[in-house]
Amino acid sequence: MKQTVLVEVKNLKKYFPIKGGILKRTIGHIKAVDDVSFTMYKGETLGIVGESGSGKSTMGRTMIRLYEPTEGEVFFEGDNLFKYSRKEMRRVRKGMQMVFQDPFASLNPRMTIAELIEEPMVVHKLYDRSERNEKVKELLNKVGLQAEYGSLYPHEFSGGQRQRVGLARALSINPKLIIADEPVSALDVSVQAQVINLMKDLQDEFELTYLFIAHDLSVVKHLSDRVGVMYLGRLVELANKKDLYSGPVHPYTQALLSAVPVPNPRLKKERIILEGDIPSPANPPSGCVFHPRCKYATDRCRVEKPLWREIAKDHYVACHLVD
C-alpha cells in the first residue's frame, strides 16, 4: 500500500500571537503546532490522536492553509503548498477537502442540501447545471441519503445525516486527500460506526487518502493504517497501527492506550493515570514537553528536546528513553 507519497509535511509550525498591553503588541505565542513532520501515502488513512488542545485540528487546518503557517513546508503531490498566493491556493484546494467536527455548525443553515453539495463544483466551475444536478443526486445516494433530500435544509437532518452531507460536499470535486477533523466525535456511538463504515466504503471507491483526526483511540484504530499521537503541538509517536497499539514506546502513548476501555469485565488492566493537566501551549515546558507528567522523566528530559527519530521501520518517536 505504501508506494507513492501524497503529502509530505516538513517542520510545520503554527504559532498564534498573544496580543496584550495598550499597544496590542505581541507578548507571546501559543505554539499550537510546533515542528511536526510526517508523510502520507496515497490511499492510506493516517489517524492523528491527542487530547483537546494538543493542536491536531490546527495542524489539519494549517496543512491546507486555512490558517497561514508560521514555518515549515507541506508538499502535496510534490508541490509546495506554501508557495502559492492566497488566490492560487483557492484553486489548489480542489485536491484536498475537509470534513468538519460539528455537523450542526459546518453546514450553512440558509442553503439547501443540494446547494451545499453543489457549491464546491460551482466554485471550481465544474460541469454545467444539469450535470451538477445529476452529480448531486448521485453523491446523495453514495452517502446513503435519498436524492429527494436535496431540497431540504440542514436543520431538518440528524447529526449523522448532516455528516453524510458534509462527506458528499467534500467528495463532489473528487479530492485526493480528505482531512477529517473529528468527523464522528459529535455523533452517537451507534451513528459513529455507520459514518466510519461509510467513510471506509468511500475510501475504496474514490481512492481517497484520509487524515483522520480524533481523540478516541478506538475509533482511530478501526479506520487507520498508521496512527500518530500528538501532545502539546508535537507529534510524540507515529507508527503502523499494529505496532503502535501492541508496542507503544512513548510513555504518553502508553498512558493513552491504557485508558481505552476493553469490553471484557474479567480483564484486569493496569491504568496509567496521568498526573496534572496538559500544560499551556503559550508556555510549554522546557526540554521534552511531556516531562512534567511523565513518570520516567530524567534530568535530561527537563533540559533537552528529544529528536523525532525512526527507531524501527516506520516507527517514529520523540523520547529520550528509547536510547
Add this chain to the structure above:
Amino acid sequence: METQIDTRHSASKSLNKSKENTPWRIAFRKFKRNRMAVLGVWVLLIIVMIGIFAPYLTPHDPEYADLLNTNGKPDKVHWLGTDSSGRDIFARLLYGSRISLIIGFSAMLFTIVIGTILGSVAGYYGGKIDNIIMRLADIQLNFPFLLLVMTVVAILKEINILIFVSVMAFVSWPGITRIIRATFLSLREQEFILSARSIGGSDFRIIFRHMLPNAMGPIIVNATLFMAGMIISESALSFIGFGVPQPTPTWGNMLTEALSLRVLQYEPWAWIPPGIMIVITVLAINFIGDGLRDALDPRMRKS
C-alpha cells in the same frame, strides 16, 4: 448498503412538506404567532394607507394657510381645528404620516446600506481595515446625534427631505455598523465559513452567499427598530425647527404649535393628535421589531 439505517427518520417526515420549511417560512410562521407583532403590522399598514390616501380622506390642502381663520376650534369643516397659520390640522395630520414614514424609512434604508457595507468589510477582513472603520465610527459616536444634525442643518441653510435624510444617515451609521460588524465577527468563526473557505470559495462568495444571508436576521431587526428611532429623531428635530421646514406638514413640526403656552393650555386638539400618531407609529414598529427578533433568532427555533 448497511449505512442507510439512520437516514429515515427526521428528514423523511419533512420531505413532503419541504416547500414550507425554508428558514424564512419558519420565521414567518413564528412571527404570525406573536399577536402584538401582527397587531403592529396592521397598525402600520393603516398608517401607510392613511398617508397614501390622504387626499381622499380630507378635502383640505394641508399647506393652505387661511389667515382669517387661525387657531380655530374643531368644527364640522375643520375636524381638528386650524393651527396658528390657519391650516387644517386634520389634513396636516393625515399628510404628515407621509413625511414621517418616508423619512423614517429612507433614513433607515440609507443607514443600513452604509452600515452593512462598512460593517461587513470591517468584520470580515479585520485587521487594519477594521481598525480604520471602527475608529472612524468611534469618533463619530463622540458627537451627540441631535447636536450634530442641528449643526449640519444650520450650515446647509436650505433643507429638503433628501438632504435631511442624508444628514441623518451620515450621522447615525456607526451604531448599525457596529452591530453588523459584531455579527460578522461571530459568523466568521463558524465552521461553515471555514468549510466555504476550504472548498476554495472567494471572499465575495463567502460574504454574499454565506455570511450576509445569515446576518439578515440581526440586520432586519435592527433596521426596524432603527426606523422607529429615526421617526422620533425627525419629530424632535422638526419640533425644534431644524427638521423639515414649514409649510410641509410633519408630525414633528405640528408639535411646534405647542411651543406657545396658550395653545398648550387651551388648544389640546392642536398638539395631542400628532403626539398620539408618533407614539402609535413608533410603538407599532417596535412591536414588529420585537416580533422579528424572536422569529429570526435561530436559538429559539422550534419550527
